[in-house]
Amino acid sequence: MKLWRVIAGVLAAGFVAAGVTPAWACACGGYLPDGQSKARVYGENALVQYSGGTEQITLSMAVRGTSKKAAWIMPVPAAAKVELGDDELFSRLERLTRPKRVVKKTYWPFRDLGIMGSGRGDSAGAPTAPGAGVNVKQQMLLGPFAVTRLGGSSGTAVTDWLRTNGYVVPATLAANLTPYLTEKWEIVAVKLAPRSDGESLSGSTPPLRLTFASDRIVYPMRLSKGATTTQTVTVYVAAEHRVDATKVPYAGVQPELLFAGPVEDEALAKPAAFLTAYTATYREPSRITDDFTFERAANDDAYQRVVYVTQNDGLWSTIAVLFGGLLLLGAGAAVLARVLVKRAAR
Template identity: 70%
Template sequence: MKLWRVVAGILAVGFVAAGVTPAWACACGGYLPDQESRARAYGENALVRHDGSTEEITLSMAINGSSKKAAWIMPVPSAAKVELGETGVFNRLQWMTRERVETRKTYWPFRDLGIMGSGRDTAGAPAPGSSGGVDVRQQMVLGPFEVVRLAATTSAPLIDWLRSNGYLVPPTLAANITPYLTEKWEIVAVKLAPKQAGQSMSGSTPPLKLTFSSDRIVYPMRLSKGATREQTVTVYVAAEHRVDAAEVPDTDVKPELLYAGRVQDEALPVPTNYLTAYTATYAEPGRITNDYLFKQAATDEEFQRVRYVTVNDGLWSTIAILAGGPVLLGVGAAIVARILVRRSSTARP
């Protein structure tokens, strides 16, 4: 299950070249590969599943190029269970929430004149111990990743811990992560741990799944404030009912509804099988001030985008339609005439 965009700030491991600044490129954080590859993250999908008391977040990023050293951090509201997610879940989600294609016919010479209808429209129908002020709660290896669960009360010891463990820390991280630490959120730090020397990562990263207690459906976005590039966020929310985006990262950016409806998929069992999908692009990440907060919508009204495809039925169909009127009129007139003649013959003495 590729859940969330809780990626808070992907930082390069061992990337300490002076004068190099992070190229933030992910929706909920930033991605910075090793200096040699200069690979970039160009996409990210997130699935959030909530049953009323427990939230699951699955996340995967798409990498353009390859990277031998990469890392990121993720803030979550409470202690998290971290494991590999299900491969292929986002492909299924994209298929389930795809546009419905409807065909409209037009007839020459009316094509593309707007008389018969044309073009494209859209309509509805997330080693144990203490180290210098940082509580290292758990360390593990999951597939190609080294994962560490951390807790701290202030940013300074956390930043020191990240630096001493090979993370490049962007200058904005301390300020942007402080609100999460004040609210006692847990920090999950992840970095690439290739099984073979020289092994690199490219394409989509293996999905990671985080499970934690939460009475709210929240999707962390505040660390994206440090991004310097446009951020596109697509979040799939699986819950008992349809949800609205009650709070958004940037109040000037309204997320677009992609889909709402009941689905059948093993990754989304009943009752959390109502899927609501949103997407948004943040051209100015510095304006991000909040996380996503989703709440139950007023109704479970379903929605699916519709793409209309106009098909020209051809010249001869047009001629037939244009000629059909006079022909039918003539036939009708002949029938009426015959009836009148019969009646006239019958009425003779």
């Protein structure tokens, strides 16, 4: 077994203790290692599947450093079923949506001189006991995690409960939770519960899957406004049709379309097998004010990025090309000479 890759699971909130600055991580919530570590979350991948009023979010985060304690918080609009996901999911999605590779020929000695095209790749595309004001709905052990589903009357009530139950709570969490609780969303809190001493969190986290009812396609982002470092999020949306991002976390950062098209993958059951992928980087997470929401696009036009790669064809190919060019020039010169002779003879 890959030494508890599962331990690298879905996690949340910020650094405290010993004056460590909170490093809010994913678009969905926050990441909080123990106060002795310097682990940071710098990005995440999420698959959002939607069909018939049911949404499923599968999430994995990218972590630098190691931590022996961690926790994660995820707001969802309705009661959620929580499960561990497929470790290989995002590797497959990356392969399905990667750019098409187009080779451009170049000939020695013209390589990288700008005569036959640049050698650089250019991208283009065609189109535990609850406190006051907290309702503990469910508690469970899931792999190495202790998972709790919470409802709450206020952000302060929920953060008090989290603090009482061993979570490290950054100062901004209560205020950032308040909009979700006002809208009657549920909070899923996940805490590392290792089965043996010495287990720690590092690397890319294995996915956690949450399934819940929703009348729209939404990916929660508002908690990320507490982040202090640049965050990159890639969201894959699997639905019956191509989708547009109709709301974005911060209007100053428009997500980049990576891919759109029908795909075949064991995790994407029909009819929700049309995949649309977006990515966005937030260098100033404090400007985030909203969640991602997606709606059906005007059409199902496919889109795939293209990367052009220059390939040198070698010395003999170059000689052949030069020789052919010389023959063409000679033939052209002969034709021109005959024309001039005829004109001079008139």
